[in-house]
Amino acid sequence: MSASPFLAPLFVEARKLNRSLAALLAVAAPSLIAIFLFFMVLRGKAPMPWGMWTMNAAGVWAFFMLPMSVTALTALAAHMEHGPKSWDHLRALPLPRWRLYAAKVVCVLAVVAVMSAAVLAMTWGAVTLAAAIKPRLTPTGPFELALYAGLFGRIYLAAVLMIAIQLWVALRYASFVPALAVGIGGTFFSVVATSAKQGVFFPWQMPVNMLATEAWRVQTALGLGLGLGMVVIVGALAHLSRREVL
Secondary structure (H helix, E strand, C coil), X not given: CCCHHHHHHHHHHHHHHHXXXXXXXXXXXXXXXXXXXXXXXXXCCCCCEHHHHXXXXXXXXXXXXXXXXXXXXXXXXXXXXXXXXXXXXXXXCCCCXXXXXXXXXXXXXXXXXXXXXXXXXXHHHHHHHHHHHCHHHCCECCCCHHHHHHHHXXXXXXXXXXXXXXXXXXXXXXXXXXXXXXXXXXXXXXXXXXXXXXXXXCHHHXXXXXXCCCHHHHHHHHHHHHHHHXXXXXXXXXXXXXXXXX
């Protein structure tokens, strides 16, 4: 059996995202973090370890920029069909409906993964550039790429549940208001309840829990974020394939 019927929706979705503002978003969000770190380094009085700058970038990404980026990206991915009202046409195509939604899920997850990698790469670039301008502020110690990549990878995996919820809501409703309300509300409660022990069970706080010093918080948030995220994705595909858009 040819693989093209399975891959065609994915290729089409990737091309649509490439022609949208998704590429701009994928560059803009990591760039804002890099610019922030660049000026933070220049304002420094003494050199700091690479680990500190990387943790700062990871904190800003996991705590605020990642949830807001996911909110914008999922709304954008859904609006490409909601805007021109093309769901009726797509759902009438001779292929299982779940593939249409699965293609969006895969593309959104891929874009967030690229953004996560871009934050790490741009962090290195921003700090290196600032150190070139002020050599006395060159970070101390080695840049432990494997260690930092593992941290950003865990943040990404812990965010799968949040991504799944956001995309499910964005695809379910033609209006972008419900998806924005969920994203903004989730980020708001994540910010105001940062120190709450129960935050480890809140999808929007799971990524930032990857920076926790307690091992149980990291393991719990990672397991729930990834495990429940996959369950929600399966549930969303089954639900959306059987329901009409409101």
